[in-house]
Each structure stands twice: as C-alpha cells, then as structure tokens.
Amino acid sequence: MPIYIHNTLSRKNEEFVPQLPPKVSIYSCGVTVYDESHIGHARSLYIFDLIRRYLRYSGYEVTLVRNITDVEDKIINRANALGIPWNELVEKVTRSYYEDMAALAIEKADVEPKATENIPGIIEAIRTLIEKGFAYVSVSGVYYNVRKFPGYGKLSGQSIEDMQSGGEPEEGKKDVLDFALWKTAKPGEPSWPSPWGEGRPGWHIECSMMSMKYLKSETIDIHGGGRDLIFPHHENEIAQSEALTGKPFAKYWIHHGLLTIDGSKMSKSVGNYVTIKDFLQKYTHPEILKLFFLSAHYSHPVDYNAAKITEARQALARIAILAKKILSYGAPGAGLRYSFDDICRIKDEFIGAMNDDFNTPRALAAVFDLVNVANKNISDEKFIADAGVLLWELTGLLGLDIEKLAAEISSSGSSALEGGEDIESLVAQRAEAKKQRNFAEADRIRKELEAKGIILEDSRGGTTWRKKL
C-alpha cells in the first residue's frame, strides 16, 4: 500500500516515492540552543521521530538528520543578558536538550550536526554562491540576492512582488528581501576567519549545507519543520541550495502545525510557557504528551490545555489497564496468527490511516477500537493473545511504553496516570479483606470507591482500578 504525503511545495497529497528506495533521507530543522526546550519543540521532535518509525515499519531504511543551531543572534543576546560566555550557554542548554529527549524517550536523529562544527563547508558554499553571481559582499557581511533566483517564493506560494514590504534595505543590503549568508562580527561576538573577514554564518545556509552533506545528496527526500519555518527559512534554503547545485533541493516538504497554550501563542511574558521539564514534573509520563499530540493531525495547530491533558491521561489509562489484563495471561508473543477478523481489520485501519499522510487521529481511533474489542473478549485467551501482539506492535510504533504504564497501574505510582491518591491503599485494604474472607468489608470498600467514580476490575493478575469514563 503506498504512503501519501502532503507536500507543502506542490500543495497536494502525493504518493511517497523516495529517490533510491529502500533508502529515505530526512532533514528536520532542530533547536537553537539558547533556552530550555518547550512542549512546542517536543511536538516537532515527536512528529519526525514518528514519521521515521513509521517509514522504517513500512520497510524503508531511513536516515534522519536534525541539526543543532549553536551560534545565532538569540544565543549571543541571551548570553549577554545572563552575563556568561556564549559557549557556556550553548553547552548548558544543549545538555538540557538531550536530557529532555531522553526523558521523552524520543530517539536521537542518526546525525545531529552543529553549525559551529561545519564552518569550513559553509564558507565554501558561500564562496560558490558569490562566484555564481547569487551573492554579494558588503560592509556587514555577505548577502543572498533573492532577485537572482527565479523560483524565489515557490514554497510559500508568494511572488517577490507580494513579499515587498516597501521599506528601505538595512545597511549593506541591496534589497530588503536579501538575507545574510555571512555576518561580520561586532566586537565581542563569536567569530571565525573567512575571506570576508571575521564573522559567523547566517542561519539559513547552515541547514542547506548540513542537509546535503550529512544526507550525502544534493536532493534529499524529505525536509521538514514547523509551519513557521516555511518563510523565510525554508524558502531561503531552497534558493541557496538550488542555486548551488542546479537540482531540486527536497522532493517532499513536510510542515507541522504550531502549538498554542490556552488559546494563545506561548510566551514567557504572558506566563503561558510550558517547558518539557515543567510538563514531566507535573504529569510524569511522556506518553500523556505523546497521546495528546497523536490526537491531532500533525499538520494542524494544537491547543494545549488542562482539559485536553486530562483527556489524554484517561485515554492512556484505558490502554494501560488493558495492557495489565493482557499481561496477566503472560507477555504477548511475537507475530499475529491472524485468526480473528476484528484484529486484522483494526491493523488494516491503522495502516490505512498512517499511509494517508500520517493521520494519527484515525490511527489512534483504530487503537481504541482494539481496546474495546479486547475488553469485550477479555476471557477469550486466544483472542487476547492476538490482541496483545497487535497492541504491543502499534503502541511500540507510536513510542508508547505500555509495559511501563501497565506496571504503574498495579503499583502505588498510578496517581500520575490516573490522578488517584488514596485509592491504592483502599484497593490493598479490600484485597486484604478478601483474603481474610471478610466479604462484607471488601464489598463496602468497593462501594466506597464506586462512589468516588472508581471502578475496580479483578483479573488473574490482581485488582486494577480506573476512573469511570
């Protein structure tokens, strides 16, 4: 079954045909390390991790490159504000970024290059752009002359005339739309020697150069990032790269929607700013955040709010409760026996949804369909064996560690997943009462919990509980 991807460049859903199957090359624009990563970054990291996982699952050999921008105006300004050297800030924030990736259980990219480790290659690319007449040297650096590139605006769907804001160009620029390839250093700024004096590369040229270098191709299969990067960042990457090589830069452009918090853009000054560490401190499980992300199509904007997170947490608890019941029969084996129509149908639905431009809300609906049919057939050992195989396969693909979550259901830690506090101790008291054959007391505790909206479920593995949905 072919995979269809919405290509920002053509504005169409296109059948995915990589250049050299089964190989697939993906470049995703990474973070600028000047501050703690927030949940908007987590969405981007998770989406491209998921796309990589799904393409691998579909039989492709994927190479994902995600850069780290480690020299940039924001870094310099923030280091100055904090009164620390810029490279000290970069080191601290990069370390924290990798802690977050590990805590979210998001696999690293295959290559994670840094701009500062690629200065000679970037200088070489700029030199070629000057030689080819696409760039010019000025007092403040080297600029790309956008009017020299006929396709400028093709990704964002604008013409140069549309983009003209009419203002005066800054010092050193011939045209307001021209952008910096190399910035001459001001006193005290980080700098490297170049044919145009001490300076640092512009942000756009870093991504052009590193994507072609590390994916070893002048045309890459997939280039992606947030919608906010379409213009000017990705538009400029196309202009630079295609001027350098004369070839299409990327075959498919994938852009994900942005994240708002309580209806507005994330902003520290407004106070609606949630870092990855803030989220994990409050909700413990990265799976809750992942389930929230899955509930919206990657290309759509999402709004993060307490109600949505509660919904995601409860939905995740349903999966974990089922996983716990399945585990009471023993760990699922490998490979479906495909002896049940329902199981085959659900797997087909999941794959059909993912093949349709990674439609995770529909894929997730298939997972919950599986949860429902498995719960209905929970006493059918053969059915549960197959349901278990498929549940493990699909949740594993989505990066949800359900064995860890199932263990949580039986231990006192379930408060993080289900919001329970004293429930565990009541469940333990009831188990003790049953053991003492004090059924009246066991029943009383069950009713007490029921009044609190807690449903107990007895299975071979003991008693689990969940909130009434």
Ligand SMILES: [Zn+2]
């Ligand atoms: Zn980039």
